[in-house]
Amino acid sequence: MAMEAHTLFALSTGRGPAGVAVVRVSGPQVQAALLAVFGRVPAPRTAAYGAFLAEDGSVIDHGLALFFPGPRSFTGEDVAEFHGHGGRAVVAALLARLGGLPGLAPAEAGAFTRRAFENGKLDLTAVEGLADLVHAETELQRRQALRLADGAFGRLALAWRADLLTARSLIEADLDFSDEEDVPGSVLDQGFSLARSVRAAMERVLDDRGRGERIRDGFQVVVLGPPNAGKSSLVNHLAGRDVAIVTETPGTTRDLLEVHLDLGGLPVTLVDTAGLRESEDRIEQEGVRRARHRAGQADLVVWMDPDGRPPPGDLEPGCPVIRVRSQADRVGRAIESDPNRLDVSVVTGAGVDVLLGAIADTLGEGFGEPALIAHERQRHCIAEAVAALKRADDDGAPLEVRADEIRVALTALGRLVGQVDVEEVLGAIFQAFCIGK
Ligand SMILES: Nc1nc2c(ncn2[C@@H]2O[C@H](COP(=O)(O)OP(=O)(O)OP(=O)(O)O)[C@@H](O)[C@H]2O)c(=O)[nH]1
Numbered sequence: 001m002a003m004e005a006h007t008l009f010a011l012s013t014g015r016g017p018a019g020v021a022v023v024r025v026s027g028p029q030v031q032a033a034l035l036a037v038f039g040r041v042p043a044p045r046t047a048a049y050g051a052f053l054a055e056d057g058s059v060i061d062h063g064l065a066l067f068f069p070g071p072r073s074f075t076g077e078d079v080a081e082f083h084g085h086g087g088r089a090v091v092a093a094l095l096a097r098l099g100g101l102p103g104l105a106p107a108e109a110g111a112f113t114r115r116a117f118e119n120g121k122l123d124l125t126a127v128e129g130l131a132d133l134v135h136a137e138t139e140l141q142r143r144q145a146l147r148l149a150d151g152a153f154g155r156l157a158l159a160w161r162a163d164l165l166t167a168r169s170l171i172e173a174d175l176d177f178s179d180e181e182d183v184p185g186s187v188l189d190q191g192f193s194l195a196r197s198v199r200a201a202m203e204r205v206l207d208d209r210g211r212g213e214r215i216r217d218g219f220q221v222v223v224l225g226p227p228n229a230g231k232s233s234l235v236n237h238l239a240g241r242d243v244a245i246v247t248e249t250p251g252t253t254r255d256l257l258e259v260h261l262d263l264g265g266l267p268v269t270l271v272d273t274a275g276l277r278e279s280e281d282r283i284e285q286e287g288v289r290r291a292r293h294r295a296g297q298a299d300l301v302v303w304m305d306p307d308g309r310p311p312p313g314d315l316e317p318g319c320p321v322i323r324v325r326s327q328a329d330r331v332g333r334a335i336e337s338d339p340n341r342l343d344v345s346v347v348t349g350a351g352v353d354v355l356l357g358a359i360a361d362t363l364g365e366g367f368g369e370p371a372l373i374a375h376e377r378q379r380h381c382i383a384e385a386v387a388a389l390k391r392a393d394d395d396g397a398p399l400e401v402r403a404d405e406i407r408v409a410l411t412a413l414g415r416l417v418g419q420v421d422v423e424e425v426l427g428a429i430f431q432a433f434c435i436g437k
């Protein structure tokens, strides 16, 4: 006899103190837990008000209880929610009470979502979307994660899968009957042309310039320039707080300093760097080395120079560069105007909005809409399927081999939605969750 799964419980809202805290319970002992703590099982999916009772019958708190009978619940099992006051002692008492009930155990991070996945409520891409949604910080991240969590990718994968199954059965029909005269050769063609159209659809999804991963992980914007250009001053200004030390001494910044910004929905990591110059100082040399290295990984470089000079020729970041003449408020400098350069002063604030607009425009080109692929794992599965379908299309290869490549593509799709080979990826995916989700 299989051991019955534990009934899990956890605080699902953030650590208090807070106005309200939600404690979620999932598993076979949910009704028993409601009876013990709440004195009754509320009508399904309807909030009921009452007392949460300690073991000795004293009142822990007053609040709402809800009952979601499985399988129509988040996890697919019976689920209860207790909405109480979000004080730490209230939550601790309620959790202790649940922990004292037979068959109940505290949930690990992601345990509820894992059950939802195991009970077929979510495919693996939706699980990843849900993790992203919990962590989403900007509008674009939220929209992208929501689409994934809603199963948009999973549904597409299932449609591809259905088409590939049809393609395979058409091709295998031809294999089985190839001795007979009356099977029209076009069945084979139909099969391969269906597989080709699935491959084309997959290639369109892959061809997104890594947009989804970018939206999820954020863009790297690296601020570079000679010492004293005002790089740290700009980073502080944009961050709205004193992240970096600013002094009139050139060579102040040595370490890379990062701040996270939300630029009109685009998640941006802004990196302050050491001023680029030849130096005898070992620490400064290392700072300059790190600055150059980071520039090589940037999505965008903001090059600042108070004299409006362009970046040195040996700096080729391989990404767009926005040129800024910094400290534009300082008078008495004859600077030639240059349409490819923005004048910015953090003292007066002049030009800052234009700079922000330019950063958002450069990064945001083609980023108006979220992409479907947001995880390297997803990209890998689809790329594998595409590669197999390419091999399937090689009409020099034996038919059996070509049909088998379609099976390989189907396996890759199965891996994408979590129908095959899940164990190896599950740990990594559920680690991204917090307790109570
Ligand atoms: N007038 C004026 N002064 C500025 C402006 N931005 C920065 N400064 C001054 O320029 C000096 C250098 O500023 P930082 O922000 O430390 O320059 P940095 O590029 O980070 O310098 P390093 O870290 O040494 O490479 C400081 O004295 C700032 O107050 C500006 O827009 N206008």
Ligand SMILES: [Mg+2]
Pocket: 231, 232, 233, 244, 245, 246, 252, 253, 272, 273, 274, 275
């Ligand atoms: Mg600095």
